[in-house]
Amino acid sequence: MIRGLWSVAGPLPGDAGAADDFDDGRLLVRADAWLDEAAALRRALGLDEREADGAALIAAAYRRWGIACCDRLLGDFAFAVLDRAAGRILLARDTAGARPLFHHLDQGRLAFDGDLDRLLAVPGVPRRLDEPLLAVHLLRPVRMLPALARRTFWHDVARLPAGHRLVVGQGGARLDAWHDWAAVPPLAVRGRAEAQEVLRERITRAVRRCTARPLKVASHLSGGLDCSAIALLAARDGRLDAAWTWLAPPGPDAGPDDIRAWSLVESLARDLGVAPRVVAPTLAGQAALAATDFTRHPVAMLDYEQHALGPARDAGIGVVLSGWGGDEFASLGHLAGWFDLLRRGRWGTALGAWRQGARPAASLPRALATWALRGRGPAAAPKPGWGGIDPLALPFVEQAFAERALADPDLQPFARPHPARGLHAGFQAVLASGGLAARIESWALAGARHGLAYRYPLLDREVLDLCFALPPEATFTPGQARGMFRGAMTGLLPDPIRLRAKPAETARVRALGRVNDAATAQLVEQARALPVASPFAWLDGAALQQVLEAPAADPVALFAQRQAARVRLLSRAWAT
Known part of the structure; x- marks a missing residue:
């Protein structure tokens, strides 16, 4: 995992450096990279077969193509380039996001790291939690939250999204996607x-x-x-x-x-x-x-x-x-492909495919009407909360704060576009x-x-x-x-x-559920013994204690107890 503390003028006091840095006086490159087809890239750059690898190869690509070099790289990577001559820093991450990269930028001082916990330990990086995002995660801990593609739970620390680059110069910073799928x-x-x-x-x-x-x-x-x-x-x-x-x-x-x-x-x-x-x-x-x-x-x-x-x-x-x-x-080939046929005017092919797929003729008018409306809305409304549980079921989170956080347009769970919008969407x-x-x-x-x-x-x-x-x-x-x-x-x-x-894999899912229930019971016992304290104004410590003390007789109560126990156990870390 790479890390650094830079300004556009050069590394700042506290920058740890790295053993495999490339530094030729003009460019300083730090990389966590597995570059595929490196030999082909060397040939394109006119380099000898073994002349450059890793950070040195990225430096050569940057020297040739500038910030457009990302699109010439195949593989998994997160890297940073300090271009002293141009007064510019480039952070970049591969399209899959296989290498993590987080950053904090303040008045030209850029701290970055592939390890978020390590970045938070850098002097001068604020440790201020993003409380609405944290509350939403506690209330509705869905895995696919688009905000987390670019945000972290820390207000002043951002995640570099997969397939994006951050360019920092004298005039400010710009974030954009470096590969245009369209x-x-x-x-x-x-x-x-x-x-x-x-x-x-x-x-x-x-x-x-x-x-x-x-x-x-x-x-x-x-x-x-x-x-x-x-x-x-x-x-x-x-x-x-x-x-x-x-x-x-x-x-x-x-x-x-x-x-x-x-x-x-x-x-x-x-x-x-x-x-x-x-x-x-x-x-x-x-x-x-x-x-x-x-x-x-x-x-x-x-x-x-x-x-x-x-x-x-x-x-x-x-x-x-x-x-x-x-x-x-x-996987390809799902229903969105059929709607794409209509979009391209391939009506005969689309109708033939509908019949070939043994789809009922009575459902065809509805599908055509859906296409005419271009699938307004998601394919299906996202579940209201974890396991379908009402996200307002946690009584220890102040309801007004919870409602505001849950209504934030930037904190909504992922909703897959309707197939009528096409495969690429x-x-x-x-x-x-x-x-x-x-x-x-x-x-x-x-x-x-x-x-x-x-x-x-x-x-x-x-x-x-x-x-x-x-x-x-x-x-x-x-x-x-x-x-x-x-x-x-x-x-x-x-x-x-x-x-x-x-496959359903019901036995595996049931076994995981039993272990999780036992783990929750263990955590609740630990949490009950800790002091009643709340690191946030919107967390009611007394109500949280009541949830921990009450019997968990149904899935809603069990979910509330699990989240209450996690909050109590982590409160000390969050408070500091």
């Missing part, structure tokens, strides 16, 4: 079969890029489409050394779907030649996560993953491949949703502490560019969810996995 040129293909072939080629190349370094590689193994495809592509090149799964051998409460899911994982593991490690949440692990100060340390989706990191490090793993990230794009909304950043940053920071780099082949920029470039008539697959991806994986994935519907 400008990706369309790709002409001869039908769906060719489109599927191109998609498979891009994903294959992406997996090879992710495994190009001489490091041991592990992969998630779920029995689902995405992780299975990535694991098989890596194994086919002899680049898969280990795997782990969140599924467990079926127990007494397993249903047919759970049993089938485990059998698919076992069968796939045999094909891959690996013995997957089963990871499961524990009471101690869940209690520790719930008591972690989430305002400083991202904890999204670590319930299972935290238990794989230590064993992976001990086994010498350096890279973890994951399909959890990017499947929203590479949905893609761009997901990229801006904050959900990808929440999980990717969480895993990136946790993995870095164990010497592991997470890589997401389905978020490779060439794969994403293809998803924006393919015409809808080539990607829409009538009557089959995720048909484009399924077709692309024909001959690679076994049909029981390739054609399988999304």
Whole structure:
């Protein structure tokens, strides 16, 4: 993780520097980067094969293309460039957001760091919580909150959004997206079969890029489409050394779907030649996560993953491949593609596809009316709160403050655009949703502490560019969810996995719920013993204590107790 304390004139007192800094007197470059296709980039820059890497290669790209250099880089990166001659600082982050980067800018003094907690310890960086955002998270802890794509829980510290750059100069600062998805040129293909072939080629190349370094590689193994495809592509090149799964051998409460899911994982593991490690949440692990100060340390989706990191490090793993990230794009072929056919005037193709997909004729007029209105509104209204619970169900948060925070237009949960707005509108909304950043940053920071780099082949920029470039008539697959991806994986994935519907995994979900309930009970006992105090005017300490003391007889009461316990346990840290 990079960090620095700079002005446009140069590093400031307190800047820690880094062993792999590039500094030639004019440019100072600090980078946390895994650059793909580095040899091709060197050739484009006229450099010798081994002349530059990492920060030095980014410096050469910046010297040639200036702040437009980001679009010439493939891979995962967060970097900072201090251009002394131009009096300018550039911060940039890759399109997937695989490398976190946070910053505080005040009167020309820029502090930046890939570790938020470390940045908050820098002298002069204010530690003032964003109280409305914190309240919304407590009341409605949804994972996909678009505000968190650019904000943090700290009022004076911002997150550099994925795919963005921050340019700081004498005249101020400018934040913008450096890659324009709408400008990706369309790709002409001869039908769906060719489109599927191109998609498979891009994903294959992406997996090879992710495994190009001489490091041991592990992969998630779920029995689902995405992780299975990535694991098989890596194994086919002899680049898969280990795997782990969140599924467990079926127990007494397993249903047919759970049993089938485990059998698919076992069968796939045999094909891959690996013995997957089963990871499961524990009471101690869940209690520790719930008591972690989430305002400083991202904890999204670590319930299972935290238990794989230590064993992976001990086994010498350096890279973890994951399909959890990017499947929203590479799937293609959902109903939005049908509406795109109408938008392009391909009415005959669209009507034929409707019939081919065995959709009822009676529903066609409604679909056409929806398209005429261009899908005003989201595909479905977001749930009012966590698990559908009313976000005003926490009696220890002052109601007037809660209502104002929940009504803030910038603090609304992600709502996927209606399919009638088209594939690309949905893609761009997901990229801006904050959900990808929440999980990717969480895993990136946790993995870095164990010497592991997470890589997401389905978020490779060439794969994403293809998803924006393919015409809808080539990607829409009538009557089959995720048909484009399924077709692309024909001959690679076994049909029981390739054609399988999304599994319910009810036994795994129930097991996680039981562990979380036990962890909540443990946290409540700890919280009850702490002093009744409130770090914020909108938190009622007495009402919070009443929630902790009352029996949790229903899901609403259990949710309130869990949040009350977290607030009580974290109050001391927030107060300071």
